[in-house]
Amino acid sequence: MIKTYKVMLLPNNKQKTKLVECAGVARWAYNFALAQQQENHKQGGKFLSDG
Known part of the structure; x- marks a missing residue:
């Protein structure tokens, strides 16, 4: 069984800025990796995997 916990973040302004930056x-x-995959597929290649 997998247990989950729900937590609420209360970041200050500096932390909010850093979170937004990391998300960006x-x-x-x-999006960069997706574009690379799409270009590779368009040129007849196979999709790359992580394995």
Whole structure:
């Protein structure tokens, strides 16, 4: 059985700024990798995996 816990974050302004920045970087990295995959597939290649 997997237990989960729900927590509420109460970041201050500096922490909020850092969280937003980290989310932006993660979004950029995801979109970059997705674009690479799509370009590779368009050129007849297979989708790359992490394994």
